[in-house]
Amino acid sequence: MTTKKTTGEQQIMTTTDAARRPLGTRWCKTAIGLAWIAGVGTLIGLAGGATGLLGPMLALGTFGLGGPLFAIAILTSLIGLALSKGTAGNASTARTWAALAIGIIVISVSVAQFPGFGAPPIHDISTDVENPPLFVAIVPLRGADSNPAEYLDDGTAGQQLKAYPDIVTLHLDRPAAEVFAAAEGIVTELGWALVAADLEAGLIEATASTYWFGFKDDVVIRVQREADTTLVDVRSKSRIGRGDMGANAARVRTFLQALRSPDG
Numbered sequence: 001m002t003t004k005k006t007t008g009e010q011q012i013m014t015t016t017d018a019a020r021r022p023l024g025t026r027w028c029k030t031a032i033g034l035a036w037i038a039g040v041g042t043l044i045g046l047a048g049g050a051t052g053l054l055g056p057m058l059a060l061g062t063f064g065l066g067g068p069l070f071a072i073a074i075l076t077s078l079i080g081l082a083l084s085k086g087t088a089g090n091a092s093t094a095r096t097w098a099a100l101a102i103g104i105i106v107i108s109v110s111v112a113q114f115p116g117f118g119a120p121p122i123h124d125i126s127t128d129v130e131n132p133p134l135f136v137a138i139v140p141l142r143g144a145d146s147n148p149a150e151y152l153d154d155g156t157a158g159q160q161l162k163a164y165p166d167i168v169t170l171h172l173d174r175p176a177a178e179v180f181a182a183a184e185g186i187v188t189e190l191g192w193a194l195v196a197a198d199l200e201a202g203l204i205e206a207t208a209s210t211y212w213f214g215f216k217d218d219v220v221i222r223v224q225r226e227a228d229t230t231l232v233d234v235r236s237k238s239r240i241g242r243g244d245m246g247a248n249a250a251r252v253r254t255f256l257q258a259l260r261s262p263d264g
Helices: 007-020 026-053 057-082 093-113 156-163 178-187 247-260
Strands: 125-128 170-174 195-200 203-209 216-226 229-238
Touching: 007 057, 026 057, 026 093, 057 093, 125 156, 125 247, 170 247, 178 195, 178 203, 178 229, 178 247, 216 247, 229 247
Parallel strands: none
Antiparallel strands: 125 229, 170 229, 195 203, 203 216, 216 229
């Protein structure tokens, strides 16, 4: 004969089952879930940005959600593994350790690949902040929603000088025509899309696109002769966004270093 359990007995069994659940189980299961969601978001952001299926800002935002979620997953997995003494309780031990490892790897790689998280919120970098090179041929290519092509007096210069004091006009003891040709060659080597090269005006304009998120930043290079020295100024400006996470500064430095080298 079957005897039905009373409500009181069921409550006691439920309480007993919960009490018998190995420590750390819920923490580890939460970590696994968070890592899975973060991983999917990160992949969608990267793939969407690289293929152009997502706009630059949406792709970056989707990718950016993965960071905090992975950080929480790392914390919860550590707590769960500590409570369960490394066994993960009733959760999957392998998946819990995988959530911890993947979270650490993704965050570490992100910091290494995008080191400018502490950069000032500016997007227009110039070696000459008092008389920056002006965009000419690129102006029509910048959409209505782009940042203004003009160099704005909005505190950008002061923030740049404080954050990137090394970005200054390059002085070279070489003929201007030779430097101009070398600069144009470097633009091609760096994979920038050449828009215009006017030797007479001493201006080279190009557009650089980031691979993962498809951001477009415009660059203008000014080469001019002064006495016995050739002066080279470079300006790089993002089309969209308030801050650039240091991308424009890094681009200007890369170009100047290439031009400064003996082979430049």
